[in-house]
Amino acid sequence: MADDGLLDEGTETAALNEVVAAEHAAVWGYGTVGAALPEDARGPAAAAEVAHRDARDRLVALLESRGADPVPRRAGYSLPFPVLSVVDAATLAVVLEEGVSAAWVRLLDQAVESAVRELAVEELGAAEVRAVGWRTSAGRIPVTDAFPGLPR
Amino acid sequence: MPPVLVPVPAGSTRRAFLAGSAGLALLVAGCTAGSADAPAVSTEEADRLAGQVAVQEAVVAAYAAATTADPALALSDLAAQATEQLDRLRAAAPSSTASSTASSTASSTASPAASSSAPAVPPAGADVRTWLREQVAGAASAHARACAGQTGARAALLGSIAAGLRGHEAALA
Numbered sequence: 001m002a003d004d005g006l007l008d009e010g011t012e013t014a015a016l017n018e019v020v021a022a023e024h025a026a027v028w029g030y031g032t033v034g035a036a037l038p039e040d041a042r043g044p045a046a047a048a049e050v051a052h053r054d055a056r057d058r059l060v061a062l063l064e065s066r067g068a069d070p071v072p073r074r075a076g077y078s079l080p081f082p083v084l085s086v087v088d089a090a091t092l093a094v095v096l097e098e099g100v101s102a103a104w105v106r107l108l109d110q111a112v113e114s115a116v117r118e119l120a121v122e123e124l125g126a127a128e129v130r131a132v133g134w135r136t137s138a139g140r141i142p143v144t145d146a147f148p149g150l151p152r
Numbered sequence: 153m154p155p156v157l158v159p160v161p162a163g164s165t166r167r168a169f170l171a172g173s174a175g176l177a178l179l180v181a182g183c184t185a186g187s188a189d190a191p192a193v194s195t196e197e198a199d200r201l202a203g204q205v206a207v208q209e210a211v212v213a214a215y216a217a218a219t220t221a222d223p224a225l226a227l228s229d230l231a232a233q234a235t236e237q238l239d240r241l242r243a244a245a246p247s248s249t250a251s252s253t254a255s256s257t258a259s260s261t262a263s264p265a266a267s268s269s270a271p272a273v274p275p276a277g278a279d280v281r282t283w284l285r286e287q288v289a290g291a292a293s294a295h296a297r298a299c300a301g302q303t304g305a306r307a308a309l310l311g312s313i314a315a316g317l318r319g320h321e322a323a324l325a
Contacts, residue, residue: 007303007304101315104311105308105311105312106308108299108307108308108311108312109304109305109307109308110304111303111307112303114300114301115300117299117300117302117307117311118296118300120311121296121299121300121310121311121314121315122296124311124312124314124315125292125296125314125315125318126318127315128315128316128318128319128322129318129319129321129322131319132319132322132323133322141229142229142230142233143319143323144229144230144233144316144319144320144322144323145233145316145319146233146234146236146237146313146316147236147237147240147309147312147313147316148312148315148316148319149308149311149312149315150308150309150312
């Protein structure tokens with residue numbers, strides 16, 4: 001929450017920008033995920049990339065409508081681990097979805113408008129559904145998370 | 153050196169996230185919202201959160217009923233997570249004593265499993281997995297709607313649980 005414990009449009013806008021930053025990273029990261037998958041298995045990665053791009057663009061439009069400056073995409077990113085196999089690719093996708101989920105939950109914590117919370121909870125659910133698919137591909141057990149996006 | 157691709161919010165390490173979100177940290181720690189350090193919450197918000205306890209109780213009951221009806225479904229991981237979610241909701245809901253507290257406020261957001269007219273067990277001849285998935289989906293939607301009416305840490309908790317149940321729904325598909 002804000003330093004004084006109160007929520008206002010400023011806390012919400014800052015959290016919206018944190019989600020934009022996470023979505024930028026996810027869009028970039030899914031390029032790597034897709035490249036590490038066989039051509040006939042790239043569908044879910046392509047769909048996820050589109051979903052994250054759409055979410056990012058929606059948030060950017062929302063921020064701009066408020067007169068706020070959306071954070072730009074970084075010039076480059078480093079992978080958290082080498083992506084050398086299909087399992088690595090799925091594991092990276094899990095990292096991406098879980099990172100985005102953390103940003104959406106942070107937004108839920110900071111938001112003041114119910115419409116923003118509705119957007120956040122919808123996108124958070126979509127991220128977790130994708131994460132379930134990737135955890136399955138990565139051989140992770142369990143494939144579900146009781147509290148997506150919440151700090152452990 | 154380019155930034156590491158870990159798309160958590162900028163500056164939001166786990167420690168920073170906890171430190172910067174006192175209410176959320178309380179929920180993570182399992183403190184009750186009625187404790188001295190808990191953030192203020194309106195009566196309406198508290199009632200709504202208590203209402204979601206009933207919704208989640210119905211999810212836990214649905215997992216138990218599905219396991220009884222079809223033990224081969226191997227639902228132990230999902231059922232355990234549903235129980236964790238219920239425990240966290242109870243800890244966060246002031247004066248929550250389960251469904252007795254929740255009945256009136258749950259009605260507007262209740263899942264099929266929480267509705268008094270819905271079956272508490274899979275109908276005879278029904279596909280148990282499909283029935284369970286419907287119960288979970290209804291609860292996820294109920295939590296998501298309730299999330300929009302909450303603020304701060306309670307919104308975060310309800311939203312996270314709603315998303316977790318969306319994941320269950322996917323796993324049961």
